[in-house]
Amino acid sequence: MSTPILGPGFNALFYKxxxxxxxxxxxxxxxxxxxxxxxxxxxxxxxxxxxxxxxGRVNYTSFLIPGLVMMAVLQTAFANxxxxxxxxxxxxSIIFILLPxxxxxxxxxxxxxxxxxxxxxxxxxVWLITxxxxxxxxxxxxxxxxxxAFAACGSAIMGTLGLIAGIWSEKFDHLxxxxxxxxxxxxxxSGVFYSIHSLPAFWQTLSHFNPFFYMIDGFRYGFFGIxxxxxxxxxxxxxxxxxxxxxxxxxxxxxxxxxxQ
Amino acid sequence: xxxxxxKAAAVNVDDxxxxxxxxxxxxxxxxxxxxxxxxxxxxxxGAGKTTLISILAGxxxxxxxxxxxxxxxxxxxxxxxxKNLGVVPQxxxxxxxxxxxxxxxxxxxxxxxxxxDAWIDEILHNLDLTGKANENMRALSGGMKRRVLVGQALxxxxxxxxxxxxTAGVDVELRQNLWTFIKRLNSEGHTIILTTHxxxxxxxxxxxxxxxKNGEIVALDTTANLLRGMSGITVQVSADTMPVSxxxxxxxxxxxxxxxxxxxxAELESLLAAFRExxxxxxxxxxxxxxxxxxxxxxxxxxxxxx
Numbered sequence: 001m002s003t004p005i006l007g008p009g010f011n012a013l014f015y016k017x018x019x020x021x022x023x024x025x026x027x028x029x030x031x032x033x034x035x036x037x038x039x040x041x042x043x044x045x046x047x048x049x050x051x052x053x054x055x056g057r058v059n060y061t062s063f064l065i066p067g068l069v070m071m072a073v074l075q076t077a078f079a080n081x082x083x084x085x086x087x088x089x090x091x092x093s094i095i096f097i098l099l100p101x102x103x104x105x106x107x108x109x110x111x112x113x114x115x116x117x118x119x120x121x122x123x124x125x126v127w128l129i130t131x132x133x134x135x136x137x138x139x140x141x142x143x144x145x146x147x148x149a150f151a152a153c154g155s156a157i158m159g160t161l162g163l164i165a166g167i168w169s170e171k172f173d174h175l176x177x178x179x180x181x182x183x184x185x186x187x188x189x190s191g192v193f194y195s196i197h198s199l200p201a202f203w204q205t206l207s208h209f210n211p212f213f214y215m216i217d218g219f220r221y222g223f224f225g226i227x228x229x230x231x232x233x234x235x236x237x238x239x240x241x242x243x244x245x246x247x248x249x250x251x252x253x254x255x256x257x258x259x260x261q
Numbered sequence: 262x263x264x265x266x267x268k269a270a271a272v273n274v275d276d277x278x279x280x281x282x283x284x285x286x287x288x289x290x291x292x293x294x295x296x297x298x299x300x301x302x303x304x305x306x307g308a309g310k311t312t313l314i315s316i317l318a319g320x321x322x323x324x325x326x327x328x329x330x331x332x333x334x335x336x337x338x339x340x341x342x343x344k345n346l347g348v349v350p351q352x353x354x355x356x357x358x359x360x361x362x363x364x365x366x367x368x369x370x371x372x373x374x375x376x377x378d379a380w381i382d383e384i385l386h387n388l389d390l391t392g393k394a395n396e397n398m399r400a401l402s403g404g405m406k407r408r409v410l411v412g413q414a415l416x417x418x419x420x421x422x423x424x425x426x427x428t429a430g431v432d433v434e435l436r437q438n439l440w441t442f443i444k445r446l447n448s449e450g451h452t453i454i455l456t457t458h459x460x461x462x463x464x465x466x467x468x469x470x471x472x473x474k475n476g477e478i479v480a481l482d483t484t485a486n487l488l489r490g491m492s493g494i495t496v497q498v499s500a501d502t503m504p505v506s507x508x509x510x511x512x513x514x515x516x517x518x519x520x521x522x523x524x525x526x527a528e529l530e531s532l533l534a535a536f537r538e539x540x541x542x543x544x545x546x547x548x549x550x551x552x553x554x555x556x557x558x559x560x561x562x563x564x565x566x567x568x
Contacts, residue, residue, distance in 0.1 A: 012370030092354040100371035101340035
């Protein structure tokens with residue numbers, strides 16, 4: 001009988017990853033939804049009448065919502081896999097998944113899928129809570145398949161990046177460096193709060209080197225059918241990062257980098 | 262199942278070397294533990310015991326050499342090797358998100374045992390944890406956490422069980438319960454490999470012993486043979502002074518006491534006669550038989566002298 005690619009080790013670890021964040025759902029699901037809601041309240045109130053996006057075809061609050069949803073998805077997906085890994089490394093309970101016959105692929109998929117579930121759950125929560133601001137009709141995406149594709153790819157990228165950061169970090173401080181000096185700036189400078197067409201030429205060019213820009217721009221295309229760059233180009237960039245980061249994370253797991261001596 | 266498993270050694274370690282920066286943790290270590298043995302791995306701190314166990318468990322990679330569990334190579338056939346091995350780690354580790362029962366269930370599922378509840382109940386009963394089954398791991402005392410670690414190692418019923426200092430921090434009564442349970446597992450065919458600082462435990466439980474020092478095996482024999490090699494008795498005498506003729510045979514002891522290592526009871530008679538002739542009153546006298554602790558100290562000190 002052939003061995004399944006993802007066996008019982010994956011099932012157990014994936015379930016454990018989901019149960020881990022579910023047990024502290026106020027902290028892991030509700031808190032990011034509330035934080036994102038605060039962003040929406042403040043930015044939409046202050047900038048609604050001052051900022052024009054897509055040449056006035058979309059009002060600013062509607063424009064802001066997909067960006068905030070995607071930002072919440074990305075940040076929580078990263079937080080889930082990175083914090084789970086670093087906690088189990090610091091508390092040495094990582095041994096419980098290193099001793100059993102779980103393959104590197106199973107560990108990779110369990111952590112990344114767990115991060116995707118939490119990221120998408122938070123994204124769904126943020127999306128639902130924004131209905132009162134723009135009305136249910138305006139909040140519904142025009143091209144839902146694009147929305148799903150970018151939400152899945154974006155959360156997979158950030159879950160994988162969280163896995164890499166969790167393995168690489170030897171203490172919580174290392175993870176904070178990753179979070180505060182890489183994830184946060186790239187997220188905030190990715191076009192969550194603005195269209196890059198409103199930027200000077202230099203910053204527009206620079207934005208094209210930010211992978212987060214493509215995740216958010218492609219996701220927003222699914223809502224409005226309008227984007228700063230072609231959604232196919234965004235999908236190609238995002239797919240490239242999914243594959244490249246997965247290869248790096250798998251290599252780290254297979255060689256036991258910072259996990260097995 | 263691998264057809265050679267029935268005849269394979271429970272654990273085979275072949276010429277393993279492992280170095281860390283500035284430390285040679287294991288130096289050409291070879292040993293074989295047969296199926297059904299109760300085997301002790303002894304040595305002072307830093308001897309290489311935990312490194313050896315980590316290599317068997319796949320937590321550490323050796324620089325050279327091979328290791329196998331029930332005939333399965335721990336590197337090339339690691340999944341089968343790990344299915345056949347249960348390890349109780351030395352460190353007191355736990356996942357603070359889960360209860361005792363959830364912890365054991367997850368561990369069983371990692372090994373592909375989806376319905377282990379009956380066995381988990383039995384483990385909880387034998388480890389005196391039934392009343393704590395639904396408690397969060399954070400709420401347990403150190404001794405209880407240690408017992409959960411034992412449970413986690415047993416939950417997939419591995420044929421080979423490695424216990425790295427399993428009774429550290431566990432009180433005397435529960436230690437006895439734990440050993441009764443482990444002895445039962447051994448009598449049912451499980452191979453047990455034990456590292457412990459309580460040498461009397463190793464002496465009472467284990468058929469064979471390997472002693473490690475500075476990453477090398479300094480003794481590998483049956484417990485009985487090691488004890489036979491330590492023939493003789495020790496005598497501790499409390500007196501104001503001692504016969505001059507025995508001064509060179511005396512070892513330093515606590516104030517007012519003199520220690521002697523004798524070849525047997527015939528020599529004890531000579532010692533007592535010397536005290537009588539010198540008219541020295543003996544206030545108290547203690548006799549000691551050969552034990553693993555003496556063998557351990559003798560062998561490890563010989564190794565130190567040789568190196």
